[in-house]
Amino acid sequence: MTPPAPQSEQPVPPHVSSNGPSRRGFMKLSALAVAAAAAPATASHHAELDPDRKGVLVDMTLCVGCRRCEWACADANDNPHGELHEYDDASVFDRPRRPTATQLTVVNRTPGQPEPIHLKLQCxxxxxxxxxxxxxxxxxxxxxxxxxxxxxxxxxxCRYCMVACPFEVLGYEYERALTPRVRKCSLCRERTRDGELPACVKICPVEALTYGPRAQLIATARERIAARPDRYIDRIYGEHEAGGTSWLYIAGRPFEELGLPRLGTRSPADSSESVQHGIFRGFAAPLLLGGLLGVIHNVTRHEHEHTHEKGADS
Ligand code: SF4
Ligand code: SF4
Ligand code: SF4
Structure with missing residues (x-):
């Protein structure tokens, strides 16, 4: 298996280096610290979750790698996308890709499998x-x-969200000098609020993508696995990984073989938040903030090292 391009191949935030923050980065960190210090000491941006919160189930045994979902996503998000027929070019599968600022979802083909297996990636x-x-x-x-x-x-x-993400799916508009943004899949929130399906789900010609309440998707996944044990492995990726995800996957091969990271059931957020709250209970100084960010980075890196070690073992 060729793993997805490691995060180290992506552009590194300019203020982050192995020697610590640069001078320019220090200014940004200081601004970050001021903003953070102004925040409530126990502020959390995690929500109480609705029981019927939504997600998408990806059935990798159905996906044919047509990349219509890539086109529809780019179209829905005003990203460059050309003509639909251009997505028939299979040479794109020659190397694995990650989502970027202008491609919020990508479909990769897993090498080394008897039959083509495709993995759709997004936040x-x-x-x-x-x-x-x-x-x-x-x-x-x-x-x-x-x-x-x-x-x-x-x-x-500051782009520390990009460092923290265990799935490496955030893009950044490095080319936009004045108003760069982090970019990622929005789960098509604007569309779904209006009662529409996410653009990628709507266009998929083989119904490999199902949008709905997360709990219902898990029930659907279990039913499919139980009905066809010859077709699926007995596992739903995202049910527990990294504390659970809204995008869920079922497949006929172990997910780590197919390009998804091997992650524990604990969210990296649990570790970083306990440090964060400890700092803010005392005094939010910029140097302590640097320590916090280091912890976030190390937690995420540890997860990846663990993944690669386990991947190499299996
Ligand atoms: S929600 Fe999860 S996958 Fe998406 S950017 Fe955040 S950490 Fe990464
Ligand atoms: S849910 Fe919307 S934003 Fe996310 S990958 Fe699908 S089309 Fe793109
Ligand atoms: S998820 Fe659907 S639209 Fe996307 S590549 Fe697979 S089959 Fe095509």
């Missing part, structure tokens, strides 16, 4: 998201109905 809309915990100005928020939303007007561009 997983975690139940307790690490990106939300990493963002001390509240630009990332978990909404009670499922989506993790991003508010560009609050964002100060």
């Amino acid at each position: 997983m809309h975690c139940e307790k998201p690490a990106c939300v915990s990493a963002c001390l100005v509240g630009a990332m928020r978990k909404q009670p109905d499922g989506p993790v939303t991003y508010d560009a007007s609050r964002c100060i561009g």
Whole structure:
């Protein structure tokens, strides 16, 4: 298996280096610290979740890799996307891709399998998201109905959400000099509020994607697995990984073989938040903030190292 491109191949935030924050980065961290210090000491941007919160079930045994979902996502989000027929070009599967600022979802083909297996990637809309915990100005928020939303007007561009995310699915508008944004799948919140399906779900020609209440999706997944044990492995990816996610996957092969990270059941947010609250109970100084961000980074890195170690073992 060729794993997805590691985060280290993506552009590194300019104020982060192995030697610590640069001078420019220090200014940003100071601004971050001021904003954080102004926040309530026990502020949490995690929501009480609705029992009928929504998600999407991906049935990887049905996906044919047509990439119509990529086109529809780009179209719905005003990203460049060309003509639909251009997505028939299979050479795109020659190398694994990650979501970017202009491609909020990508479909990869897993190498080394007897039959082609395709993996759609996008923000997983975690139940307790690490990106939300990493963002001390509240630009990332978990909404009670499922989506993790991003508010560009609050964002100060520190990009620690990108470091914290265990799925490496956030893009950043490096090319936009004055008003760069973090970009990610929104779970098509605007569309679903109006009673429409997410654009990717709507266009999928083989119904590999199902939108609905997360609890119902898990029940549907269990039914499919029970009905066809020859077709599916007995596991729903995202039911528990990283504390649970709104996007859920079922497949015929172990998910780690197919390009999804091996993660524990605990959200990385749990570790970073306990440190965060400890700091704010005392005094929110910029240097302590640096320590917090280091913890977030280390928690996430540890998860990835664990993944690669386990992946190498299996
Ligand atoms: S997948 Fe990453 S960006 Fe999306 S909610 Fe989870 S931690 Fe945040
Ligand atoms: S839910 Fe919407 S934003 Fe997310 S991948 Fe699908 S089309 Fe794109
Ligand atoms: S549109 Fe459906 S079948 Fe086509 S790549 Fe996307 S999820 Fe797979």
